[in-house]
Amino acid sequence: MRRTVLTIVTLSFLLQATAQTSDAKMKAYVASLMSKMTLDEKIGQLNLVTPGSGVPTGSVVSRGVEDNIRKGRVGGLFGIFGPDKIRQAQTLAVKESRLHIPLIFGLDVIHGHKTIFPVPLGLSCSWDTTLIERTARIAAIEASADGLCWVYSPMVDIARDPRWGRIAEGSGEDPYLGSKIARAMVKGYQGTDLSKDNTVMACVKHFALYGAAEAGRDYNTTDMSRIRMYNEYLPPYKAAVDAGVGSVMSSFNEIDGIPATGNHWLLTELLRNKWGFKGFVVSDYTSVNEMIAHGMGDLSTVSALALKAGLDMDMVGEGFLTTLQNSLKAGKVTPKEINDACQRVLEAKYKLGLFDDPFRYINESRPDKEILTAQNRQAARETAARSMVLLKNERQTLPLKKSGTIALIGPLADNHAEMLGTWAVSGDKTKSVSIQEGFKNVAGSVQMLFAKGSNITDDTAFAKRISPFGKPTEIDPRTPEVMIQEAVDAAGKADVVVAVVGEAAEMSGESSSRTSLDLPGSQRRLIEALVKTGKPLVVVLMNGRPLTIPWLDEQAPAIVEAWFAGTEAGNAIADVLFGSYNPSGKLTTSFPRNVGQIPIYYNHKNTGRPYEGGNPKFKSDYLDVDNSPLYPFGYGLSYTTFTYDTIQLSQNTIRPGQPITATVLVKNTGNMAGEETVQLYIRDLVGSVTRPVKELKGFQKIKLNAGEMKKVEFTISENDLRFYNSELKYVSEPGEFKLFIGTNSRDVKEAGFRLEK
Numbered sequence: 147m148r149r150t151v152l153t154i155v156t157l158s159f160l161l162q163a164t165a166q167t168s169d170a171k172m173k174a175y176v177a178s179l180m181s182k183m184t185l186d187e188k189i190g191q192l193n194l195v196t197p198g199s200g201v202p203t204g205s206v207v208s209r210g211v212e213d214n215i216r217k218g219r220v221g222g223l224f225g226i227f228g229p230d231k232i233r234q235a236q237t238l239a240v241k242e243s244r245l246h247i248p249l250i251f252g253l254d255v256i257h258g259h260k261t262i263f264p265v266p267l268g269l270s271c272s273w274d275t276t277l278i279e280r281t282a283r284i285a286a287i288e289a290s291a292d293g294l295c296w297v298y299s300p301m302v303d304i305a306r307d308p309r310w311g312r313i314a315e316g317s318g319e320d321p322y323l324g325s326k327i328a329r330a331m332v333k334g335y336q337g338t339d340l341s342k343d344n345t346v347m348a349c350v351k352h353f354a355l356y357g358a359a360e361a362g363r364d365y366n367t368t369d370m371s372r373i374r375m376y377n378e379y380l381p382p383y384k385a386a387v388d389a390g391v392g393s394v395m396s397s398f399n400e401i402d403g404i405p406a407t408g409n410h411w412l413l414t415e416l417l418r419n420k421w422g423f424k425g426f427v428v429s430d431y432t433s434v435n436e437m438i439a440h441g442m443g444d445l446s447t448v449s450a451l452a453l454k455a456g457l458d459m460d461m462v463g464e465g466f467l468t469t470l471q472n473s474l475k476a477g478k479v480t481p482k483e484i485n486d487a488c489q490r491v492l493e494a495k496y497k498l499g500l501f502d503d504p505f506r507y508i509n510e511s512r513p514d515k516e517i518l519t520a521q522n523r524q525a526a527r528e529t530a531a532r533s534m535v536l537l538k539n540e541r542q543t544l545p546l547k548k549s550g551t552i553a554l555i556g557p558l559a560d561n562h563a564e565m566l567g568t569w570a571v572s573g574d575k576t577k578s579v580s581i582q583e584g585f586k587n588v589a590g591s592v593q594m595l596f597a598k599g600s601n602i603t604d605d606t607a608f609a610k611r612i613s614p615f616g617k618p619t620e621i622d623p624r625t626p627e628v629m630i631q632e633a634v635d636a637a638g639k640a641d642v643v644v645a646v647v648g649e650a651a652e653m654s655g656e657s658s659s660r661t662s663l664d665l666p667g668s669q670r671r672l673i674e675a676l677v678k679t680g681k682p683l684v685v686v687l688m689n690g691r692p693l694t695i696p697w698l699d700e701q702a703p704a705i706v707e708a709w710f711a712g713t714e715a716g717n718a719i720a721d722v723l724f725g726s727y728n729p730s731g732k733l734t735t736s737f738p739r740n741v742g743q744i745p746i747y748y749n750h751k752n753t754g755r756p757y758e759g760g761n762p763k764f765k766s767d768y769l770d771v772d773n774s775p776l777y778p779f780g781y782g783l784s785y786t787t788f789t790y791d792t793i794q795l796s797q798n799t800i801r802p803g804q805p806i807t808a809t810v811l812v813k814n815t816g817n818m819a820g821e822e823t824v825q826l827y828i829r830d831l832v833g834s835v836t837r838p839v840k841e842l843k844g845f846q847k848i849k850l851n852a853g854e855m856k857k858v859e860f861t862i863s864e865n866d867l868r869f870y871n872s873e874l875k876y877v878s879e880p881g882e883f884k885l886f887i888g889t890n891s892r893d894v895k896e897a898g899f900r901l902e903k
């Protein structure tokens with residue numbers, strides 16, 4: 147025993163010593179390089195440009211890129227991919243610039259590179275961090291095979307406002323789950339060795355609080371207390387930093403009145419000094435320049451502000467490139483500030499192995515062998531099926547039988563483009579599987595009738611707005627009445643109707659906020675007409691955010707939330723509908739009943755006048771709608787059923803160093819195998835500050851055969867009870883706690899324990 151301990155100590159000492167030596171080697175290499183660099187070349191390293199062939203997300207793209215690369219005035223490039231293009235740019239840098247410093251190549255690889263996985267909000271509904279890590283690993287392999295070494299992911303912004311279109315890009319409303327997913331994604335992208343040719347540097351974004359934009363309007367002001375930040379919004383970013391993320395992207399919004407990109411407290415005091423972040427910080431697209439509009443001064447002032455705050459790389463805006471020299475002369479910035487930023491960018495390149503071999507990620511033979519492989523597509527199919535959430539299933543409408551006639555209806559049923567969802571920058575719709583194709587692949591024996599039934603929208607101006615990157619979302623010129631009638635006729639001839647409705651891909655994502663979360667266009671009328679046919683109806687939703695669908699919940703016997711499920715969406719949806727995969731997804735964002743309830747999230751605080759039912763006056767409720775969401779956080783059904791026994795605690799008291807275990811027996815009471823995510827929540831009943839009514843503190847995904855029973859055990863220690871108090875100290879406080887275990891955040895068993903110190 148003693149010997150094992152000694153060996154472990156020696157090993158970790160050796161590992162630490164090796165890390166220190168390689169760190170020292172890196173520092174020495176970078177210092178020697180920097181000693182040869184002119185001021186202009188150092189500032190050049192801080193300049194990140196996009197030649198505009200990717201997806202420009204601001205109003206400008208970079209000009210004179212080639213010339214600037216030759217002059218050593220570019221540190222990195224983003225928005226291009228493919229070994230040819232990247233080789234050209236890298237050759238310019240390492241052959242024609244004075245010091246031959248390689249460029250770093252980035253891209254928005256958000257939910258896959260060319261094999262597209264479900265949008266991150268969908269992915270998070272799998273509650274499967276191993277699976278999510280695998281998607282990031284595959285994305286890293288594909289991206290690096292395409293010449294890239296840096297990806298702008300994970301996006302870990304907590305979002306509780308589905309009006310905000312970017313809710314699709316993150317993992318929902320919960321900091322605990324969000325942190326686990328952040329860690330998994332960083333691991334998946336970066337692996338254990340960043341210098342390998344198939345790992346890439348991750349970039350956690352958008353630091354910070356971007357998901358809390360007022361009124362859900364993108365880029366809008368955020369304003370929140372530090373205590374809320376620390377407890378509810380910052381944990382996923384910190385988890386990414388703890389997992390060793392190589393870079394951080396600053397957000398567009400302000401924090402405490404100072405835009406994140408120029409916020410010294412955020413980028414230096416918190417991120418580097420408190421959290422110990424060692425990588426580099428890049429701005430978001432022109433977010434340095436945007437501080438002018440925020441009212442922080444002219445370009446030279448805001449660029450100096452950003453550098454002094456701790457920003458290292460300026461995305462597209464060229465404020466650093468064009469003003470820092472003069473700011474240095476004027477004493478507005480110091481040589482050390484420029485050197486520090488330059489050093490951090492060069493260190494990233496060193497960690498990626500680019501100084502050893504600038505062409506490390508550029509290999510023309512890789513794309514064919516490693517991108518969109520059958521294996522990757524299979525992984526996308528499995529992942530997509532595991533991300534889907536069964537919201538309702540009455541009268542065993544699902545799974546469908548592989549016989550008879552099915553009417554497949556809806557604007558998204560025979561569509562290849564929208565399923566890729568937002569931020570599928572390199573996704574290719576010609577490679578994606580439509581639902582109609584998926585049905586043929588999985589249930590070829592079924593007779594299928596098809597009718598479009600409606601457009602996603604009938605409004606041409608709106609269709610244009612939701613197609614910013616290409617051909618406008620197609621509008622069928624027929625009237626809604628004609629299209630609905632055609633669908634009703636098809637339904638009349640079928641045994642079952644499957645309607646695939648929802649949003650266009652770009653109705654969620656960046657700059658895609660909505661004030662109405664209804665099904666757009668005439669899709670609701672279509673569904674209501676289908677309900678009237680009296681035929682069994684399955685509604686499949688394809689969307690990037692919660693929709694307000696209480697009417698649908700009342701009318702449709704079966705509803706599946708499929709999200710934008712990626713390249714293999716059609717096959718995966720068919721797998722779920724025909725029962726090849728028994729759905730197991732659980733929501734990571736509450737579905738409001740109407741927009742007026744927003745923000746609505748499970749881990750809220752209690753009020754002094756909590757609502758407990760009835761129609762009382764002077765309670766915290768609404769006159770016109772219940773307080774509860776339509777579907778709560780953690781909710782999702784299966785084709786089988788699970789029951790939970792009462793919770794058994796090993797003891798009723800936790801002490802520091804003396805955890806307790808909570809055990810519950812879960813039984814599959816249906817007649818098919820299924821997976822269940824068992825969720826553990828805790829409530830701190832009395833505190834020095836108010837505490838949420840429930841907080842997720844653990845979950846386990848288990849598989850149970852029909853009739854099988856499993857014991858699920860959670861260990862709860864003093865550490866799990868900690869939170870940031872009003873002095874922002876991370877503490878636990880003795881007293882009474884409630885513990886809940888259940889199938890979602892609403893339907894739980896309850897027990898109690900004490901913390902003593």
Ligand code: NOJ
Pocket residue numbers: 201203254298351430431656
């Ligand atoms: C703006 C977006 O906010 C960010 O998420 C993205 O990574 C950059 N544009 C680069 O495309």
